[in-house]
Amino acid sequence: MNTQDIWQFITTQGADFGIKLVTAIAAWIVGRWLIALAVGLMGKVLERGSRIDSTLANYLKSITSVLLNIILILAILDVFGVKTTSFAALLAGAGLAIGAAWSGMLGNFAAGVFMQVLRPYKVGDYISAGGVEGTVSELGLFATSLVTPDNVMTVVGNGKIFGDNIQNYSALPVRRVDCVAKIANSVDPRDAIARLRPAIAAIPNVVAEPTPDIEILEFTPEGPKLCVRPYTHTSHYWQVYFDTHQAIVQTFGSAGYPVPETPVAYRSAPTARA
Numbered sequence: 466m467n468t469q470d471i472w473q474f475i476t477t478q479g480a481d482f483g484i485k486l487v488t489a490i491a492a493w494i495v496g497r498w499l500i501a502l503a504v505g506l507m508g509k510v511l512e513r514g515s516r517i518d519s520t521l522a523n524y525l526k527s528i529t530s531v532l533l534n535i536i537l538i539l540a541i542l543d544v545f546g547v548k549t550t551s552f553a554a555l556l557a558g559a560g561l562a563i564g565a566a567w568s569g570m571l572g573n574f575a576a577g578v579f580m581q582v583l584r585p586y587k588v589g590d591y592i593s594a595g596g597v598e599g600t601v602s603e604l605g606l607f608a609t610s611l612v613t614p615d616n617v618m619t620v621v622g623n624g625k626i627f628g629d630n631i632q633n634y635s636a637l638p639v640r641r642v643d644c645v646a647k648i649a650n651s652v653d654p655r656d657a658i659a660r661l662r663p664a665i666a667a668i669p670n671v672v673a674e675p676t677p678d679i680e681i682l683e684f685t686p687e688g689p690k691l692c693v694r695p696y697t698h699t700s701h702y703w704q705v706y707f708d709t710h711q712a713i714v715q716t717f718g719s720a721g722y723p724v725p726e727t728p729v730a731y732r733s734a735p736t737a738r739a
Contacts, residue, residue: 489541496537504530570607576627577606590635591699595621614703634699639672642705644693645682646713649725654681654689660720664712665693670701687725 504526511525581604586592590601592611597619599611609626611619634640648657658679665677678694693713697705 485544489544492541492544493537496540497534500530500533500537503533572624573607573622576623577604577608580604580609580623580627581606585631586633586635590633591702592634593632595626595629597621634702638698639675639696640699640702641678642695642697642702642709644706644709644713646691646693646717647685647688647725648691648717649688649723652688652722654691657691657717657720657722660716661691661693661713664716665695665709668695668705668708668712670697670705671695672697687727 507529508526586594586601586604588601588604591599592601594609594611597611597613599613599619601609602612602618603610606623608620608622611621613619646657646661648654658681661679662677665671665679666673671677672695675696677696678692680692682690682692684690693709695705695709
């Protein structure tokens with residue numbers, strides 16, 4: 466382009482181009498100010514709700530800012546007469562390609578967003594989810610970290626957790642501890658239950674309400690089975706579980722109960738020797 470062409474462009478379209486340039490600059494300044502204002506208000510709303518994790522809030526603010534800036538750039542290009550239809554189609558195609566390639570990661574991310582909002586569990590809760598049982602140590606956007614009872618750090622994808630049943634053992638004040646005690650046929654179950662009630666109630670961290678359940682569970686050839694079910698907070702579950710078994714052994718030993726034995730009629734026949 467020579468000097469004559471430049472002068473001709475200035476004399477014929479210079480005013481129109483100048484107006485468009487000023488309009489674009491003004492749109493960029495005002496648009497950026499409005500985007501900053503909108504993202505700031507969004508951040509305050511998320512912080513005020515206190516149900517959204519700070520990490521998720523930052524991600525949402527960042528994604529919103531990027532999307533609004535893309536819209537602003539497309540609007541400014543349209544001011545100069547640049548056709549943005551093909552550009553928008555290109556962005557949509559790229560988004561579909563990325564989504565197909567990262568479908569698993571995006572699924573985990575989407576599930577993480579929902580769990581950050583719905584909060585089925587929080588850090589410190591003891592849960593069973595995605596086939597793993599343990600204490601939640603971290604609730605991330607893509608995965609949840611659990612410490613299993615045998616002290617192993619296990620990371621489970623949020624998509625697997627959100628697509629399956631979630632059991633939160635820490636959601637309620639108390640949890641039932643299930644134990645079984647077997648007595649001989651010669652022992653009166655009512656006497657055994659009466660002896661167990663004060664012994665189980667005296668175990669540390671067993672709550673008074675609801676009271677422990679001690680009832681006949683079933684009958685076996687060796688003798689009746691008793692269900693012994695105290696209640697405690699989930700943080701004391703294993704302590705109460707093991708102490709309950711000790712209380713059963715001590716109570717039945719002090720009472721002189723015989724050890725349940727399989728009746729002769731139910732014993733397997735001895736193996737014949739050659």
